[in-house]
Amino acid sequence: MKKRILVCDDEEPIRLLLTESLQDTYDIAEASNGREALRSATKEKFDLIIMDIKMPQVHGLEAIERIRERNDSIPIIICSAYRPMEDDIVVKTSNIASFITKPIDIKTLRAKIFELIGE
Numbered sequence: 001m002k003k004r005i006l007v008c009d010d011e012e013p014i015r016l017l018l019t020e021s022l023q024d025t026y027d028i029a030e031a032s033n034g035r036e037a038l039r040s041a042t043k044e045k046f047d048l049i050i051m052d053i054k055m056p057q058v059h060g061l062e063a064i065e066r067i068r069e070r071n072d073s074i075p076i077i078i079c080s081a082y083r084p085m086e087d088d089i090v091v092k093t094s095n096i097a098s099f100i101t102k103p104i105d106i107k108t109l110r111a112k113i114f115e116l117i118g119e
Helices: 012-022 034-043 060-070 083-087 089-093 106-117
Strands: 004-008 027-031 048-051 076-080 098-101
Touching: 004 012, 004 034, 012 027, 012 106, 027 034, 034 048, 034 060, 048 060, 048 106, 060 076, 076 106, 098 106
Parallel strands: 004 027, 004 048, 048 076, 076 098
Antiparallel strands: none
């Protein structure tokens, strides 16, 4: 059975790129905002979460904090164009597995996912 990844990004082209790039190996679910990400992460089981930071309704960092309250062990990869956020205190204290900047290098992302959860 394929491992499950939740892709959280408010930009549909990014979600599409990640889904198409990863669906051959992983079962992908998508969330288009922080509220959807929280709902999915609390109702379903995922092996890894890819989270954008700047999203509508619930900010990505807030979503991460709330997910961490329930599950401190799930690997979370932040995928954001906002490199300065890498030094944010929430990022530093939320047990983030990796911070990948946009534009996304799919090979780097796939390698990091494989390192964290395998296939």
